[in-house]
Amino acid sequence: MKNKLTEAQNLVLLQKEKFLVRQALHNNADAFSLLVAMNKKRVEAVGRKFFNDITDIEDFVQEVFIKAYKNLSSFKGKSLFSTWITRIAFTTAINQKKSFKITDSFEGQEDFLPSYYDSPENEQIKALTREAINEAVQTLPENYAVCIKMFFYLDMNQEDISEMTGIPINTVKSNIFRAKKILSEKLGGLL
Structure with missing residues (x-):
């Protein structure tokens, strides 16, 4: 059975993520670190599906969060940050797929x-x-x-x-x- 958030939980999470994004955009490194901590396992899970080597997965995770940081101002908050970062992860993985085989x-x-x-x-x-x-x-x-x-x-x-x-x-x-x-x-x- 899939674990789904209630609408209220989703709203609370969305507000928390929006707050952290705003803080990160104002050069609050701790806020971005919290966003990374909240989403690292999700990004790693995407990486494990696309890459065999642990080093490749670690590089992939780092690249995804660098891209997210550089493009943070484009996050509109219409969806969860976790959805946005997962989209970045999949796009990055698919773009790298030519040089790496899916695991x-x-x-x-x-x-x-x-x-x-x-x-x-x-x-x-x-x-x-x-x-x-x-x-x-x-x-x-x-x-x-x-x-x-x-x-x-x-x-x-x-x-x-x-x-x-x-x-x-x-x-x-x-x-x-x-x-x-x-x-x-x-x-x-x-x-």
Whole structure:
């Protein structure tokens, strides 16, 4: 089940982020540091989906926050800062994709595996399942793979995926549906 913020929580977060952005625009380094701390895990998660090497991920995260800082004045506050920074992260990752291959690592994504795999004696089964899923995701057409990774790996809803990628919402829905169908056929009853 996806963890959604209530409308009131979303409004409070939006106001907090707007305040921190205003402070950062007035050269308050602590305010920008707070924005970084609040969003670093999200940006790292995007990086892990696109890059294999930890150094590449760290460089990517740094580049995203540098871009965000340089373009902070363009943040209008119509959406959450986290949405804006994630959009920057995806745009940066997609632009760098020509020199880096997308990582299909399922590390840290054990939520997708049935709970009966949790026992220590089933670690090998868990690893084989993860490997099978990774291999199946790698075979997806790129437009399906991007949407399904954002949907499952990053726990994003279809509207956010559309907003982040610029892909029309109905195309996102279709890509996710088709990716699920292909994965289901390839993996049989594995999931």
